[in-house]
Amino acid sequence: MARPLTDIEAGKAHLLDLIEHMIRERGGAGVNLSELAAEAGMSPANIYRFFASKEALYEAVAERWFAPKIAIMEEVTADDGPIEKRLFDFFARRFVLMRDNYLAEPDLFKRYLELGDEHQETVRGYVDLGDHYLAILVAQAMEEGYFQGLTIDQAVSLINLMLLPFISPWQMIELMHSVTEEKLKVIILTMLKGLEAANAAEEERPRLALVG
């Protein structure tokens, strides 16, 4: 307990490297603290200095997985450039990151996703965080006249639905033959030009009142 924090952090990082190695070799389902201790040549008691529980270990794995995505979202929302470009970057940069990670090591990527499916509560927090950052961008876009007549929550939900194949890693894999940055760009432009409350669309173009 007298060790400086940096040693604990370095130890955790080393153990997370080992965990990734174990996930690569045999999937994440069975990984637990005693196996990790054995792999690290530590006593089971010693490993608790780094991770207080199996759950703490999984949370650390998730934290590492999501860290570069959160960095992108923080950077894009804090930026003061044009909202159109930032909305595109918000999705495109994470999509490209996910796609490149997948293409570099497809099996490892899928094993992480399977691990996430088994720990949905942990993942849920990060999904909510993504919605939080998106809401910030949507609010800024609304100030510039986009998404008329929608609430922020409605716009966030609609945007997430329309971009599902670029947001959901499983869907991205399933549709890998079809998802491209160019298509993402067209869909973002479509949203910027067209996404608004149904009645707003109908007032402006009466023929659209025929829909629904």
Add this chain to the structure above:
Amino acid sequence: MARPLTDIEAGKAHLLDLIEHMIRERGGAGVNLSELAAEAGMSPANIYRFFASKEALYEAVAERWFAPKIAIMEEVTADDGPIEKRLFDFFARRFVLMRDNYLAEPDLFKRYLELGDEHQETVRGYVDLGDHYLAILVAQAMEEGYFQGLTIDQAVSLINLMLLPFISPWQMIELMHSVTEEKLKVIILTMLKGLEAANAAEEERPRLALVG
């Protein structure tokens, strides 16, 4: 062989009812012709009069599953009403049908989907048929000035991506808390108003050139 076709058809329909019962009771994975024969109280030789092979049986199950969806697509594409309404109906009527089928008997619905996952070649033909019908509507919409600068194939692909949670039954189930007809309506209106080639959007609204 001298029996009229209608008897064969009636026999097939009866056997497909039985198959549905078997799928409901224990899933579709293990269902084969000899089990079906036993369930129907027929000799194995007799059942071949109705289905020449296990594959023919699965194709008949798929045909029955997709028949109401094809009927909707045929009706909507043949209709001569306004293209805006038909494009909405094309997706909304099938979405409502899928959702109601799922809500009526969620386990049976999922078992059919699992069966489909095991017979992707058969399902693929129906997916392609759906794209064929959508291409007809897209071509008609283009004649009225929608989807500028895109090819028919590009528009079909983009529309399918943007509507994935309303088209893919697995995604619909996953997002059941979020997918509604009202949101589908807003997304269709968004596409009608905004979906066009990236350069077309940028010419009209220069700030959109900032995207990507």
